[in-house]
Amino acid sequence: MKNCRQKIILAIETSCDETSISILKGMDILVMETNTQIDKHKVYGGVIPEVAARLHLEVIDQLVKKALQKAKLKITSIEYIAVTKEPGLINALHVGLIFAKTLTQLLKIPLLGINHLEGHIYSPFIDKEDKLKFPMICAIFSGGHTDLIYVEKLFKYKLIGSTKDDTIGESYDKVARMANLEYPGGPKIEEYNKIKTNLVLTRPKVDGLNFSFSGLKSQVKKNLLKNQKEEVLKAFHDCAISYLIDNIIKASNLYKTKNIAVTGGVSASPKLREDIKKTKLNCFFPEPKYCVDNAGMIGYTAYLRIKDNNYKILDLREDSHPKNSLY
Ligand code: KG4
Ligand code: ZN
Secondary structure, eight states, rough: OOOOGGGGEEEEEEESEEEEEEEEEETEEEEEEEEEEEHHHHTTTOOOHHHHHHHHHHHHHHHHHHHHHHHHHOOOGGOOEEEEEEESOOHHHHHHHHHHHHHHHHHHEEEEEEHHHHHHHHHGGGTTTGGGSSSEEEEEEEOEEEEEEEEEEETEEEEEEBBBBSSSHHHHHHHHTTTTTOOSSHHHHHTTTTOOOOOOOOOOOSSTOOOOHHHHHHHHHHHHHHOOOHHHHHHHHHHHHHHHHHHHHHHHHHHTTOOEEEEEEGOOOHHHHHHHHHHSSSEEOGGGGGTTOOHHHHHHHHHHHHHHHHOBBTTTTTTSSOOOOOO
């Protein structure tokens, strides 16, 4: 039998607004083809679930074809299919899952249902498996999540902090909208990072390692009425990023580990990356293309599970799920 380091895996991600396909040979991502729907959702200021599902359906087969061509592989070379099963927008997840089920039946190969958040957790270690050390604290900072997870060992998770209201990504997007900036708000707000201001926003108080952003949003709203927009956005960015980093430091002290992974769309923030470098943490970030939703991280997680012989072949009667059951 071929070593799992050589196995060809086709991975599919459709949990939100990116249709993404990757092909891996063992741990190596041979190709990744992603179609982002951002331009289609921009006009609404956020993702519309029904529109997302229809757009996945329109492009998914073409993306698979393109990926196979680029990898110079025939469809019959695929040995495993990995698909995002949860959590996410249910209609969007469904498109990927039905496509994956059909393909596995045709090819008579195993199907692995992968948790999207587990994909984010391991995304910083794609091409850097030697850096994956336990225990570790993983921060998922995205449009859908603001979670701090204690990863005791491979595939063993404990949620140690989360948001009580909006996620960090949502907060960036809502603040951007208040300031008449386009969706997604994070990169737009980052452009104001060089602005000088004396304005300081206060951090909402919550227990333990949790987060809350709704009070911060209200402060932005009030301050936009009496201050320069640029200064308010810079003050929001400073407050939000220091809040994220301080909770990571707290978690690191509490759980006595300096191994940190910061993932998800917001982990693309240059300010977050620079400011974390000033701490004494051993922090890993994904490459920019693996920060947002992508099939590379789904395939890589499938590879880790196959290698560890720690996976369940998905029963074709099983459905996708909007909620997370990993932790
Ligand atoms: O991971 P992602 O695609 O969302 C989910 O799948 O849940 O991340 C998208 C989020 C958006 O809310 C966007 O505003 C934010 O990531 N984002 C950023 C930056 N780039 C993207 N937030 C802060 N700073 C950035 N540079
Ligand atoms: Zn995500």
